[in-house]
Amino acid sequence: xxxxxxxTEMTATxxxxxxxxxxxxxxxxxxxxxxxxxxxxxxxxxxxxxxDGLEEKGRFSSFLSRSKGYSYxxxxxxxxxxxxxxxxxxxxxxxxxxxxxxxxxxVIP
Amino acid sequence: xxxxxxxxxxxxxxxxxxxxxKCYPIPRHDTVYWYQQGPGQDPQFLISFYEKMQSDxxxxxxxxxxxxxxxxxxxxxxxxxxxxxxxxxxxxxxxxSQSYEQYFGPGTRLTVT
Numbered sequence: 001x002x003x004x005x006x007x008t009e010m011t012a013t014x015x016x017x018x019x020x021x022x023x024x025x026x027x028x029x030x031x032x033x034x035x036x037x038x039x040x041x042x043x044x045x046x047x048x049x050x051x052d053g054l055e056e057k058g059r060f061s062s063f064l065s066r067s068k069g070y071s072y073x074x075x076x077x078x079x080x081x082x083x084x085x086x087x088x089x090x091x092x093x094x095x096x097x098x099x100x101x102x103x104x105x106x107v108i109p
Numbered sequence: 110x111x112x113x114x115x116x117x118x119x120x121x122x123x124x125x126x127x128x129x130x131k132c133y134p135i136p137r138h139d140t141v142y143w144y145q146q147g148p149g150q151d152p153q154f155l156i157s158f159y160e161k162m163q164s165d166x167x168x169x170x171x172x173x174x175x176x177x178x179x180x181x182x183x184x185x186x187x188x189x190x191x192x193x194x195x196x197x198x199x200x201x202x203x204x205x206s207q208s209y210e211q212y213f214g215p216g217t218r219l220t221v222t
Contacts (some may be wrong), residue, residue, distance in 0.1 A: 037184060040197070041216070042214060042215050043213050060122070087152075094191070095165060096165050097144075097152075099152045099153075106191065
């Protein structure tokens with residue numbers, strides 16, 4: 001089975017940097033994904049890690065340590081539109097995504 | 110670029126009624142996934158199809174069934190609806206069953222009264 005933990009909510013100011021953590025336990029591992037979800041909308045893909053290390057994509061970076069079952073998403077130069085829920089999801093031995101409960105980020109001026 | 114299309118976007122049903130949700134994947138995508146997201150909850154995987162065959166099954170109630178048609182669109186049929194079925198239902202599609210990226214549709218919001 002899969003067990004994914006994420007903290008729940010954080011507030012940050014525009015221009016700041018936030019780090020969102022995700023720990024997981026899974027049987028089989030085929031990658032870890034980060035999605036952004038605005039309320040009532042579909043999750044949108046942000047990043048994917050399958051090997052250890054840091055993946056950088058513009059203002060967003062994601063890090064993975066498979067041995068520790070740990071990932072983080074780094075959001076830089078926060079903008080108001082970044083206010084959303086950030087979900088980490090693990091793809092296990094099958095192809096399904098197992099989502100964590102999401103971390104709500106609130107960006108304030 | 111074309112995205113995943115879901116219909117209807119909103120649906121209101123009464124208890125014990127049936128509902129059918131439709132999903133049209135991105136053109137050329139052959140794999141479809143269904144997820145259920147209750148209020149304040151994370152998306153939960155229900156079922157997936159690859160090349161019109163069921164490829165994986167998650168926490169889908171026996172009251173629900175789904176299929177993928179020859180044009181790759183998929184339908185989720187829900188019977189004997191319960192209040193707890195009220196949720197956002199997302200469909201996602203990918204090219205190939207091993208593709209790393211799943212593209213999500215806008216979702217269908219089902220409200221059971």
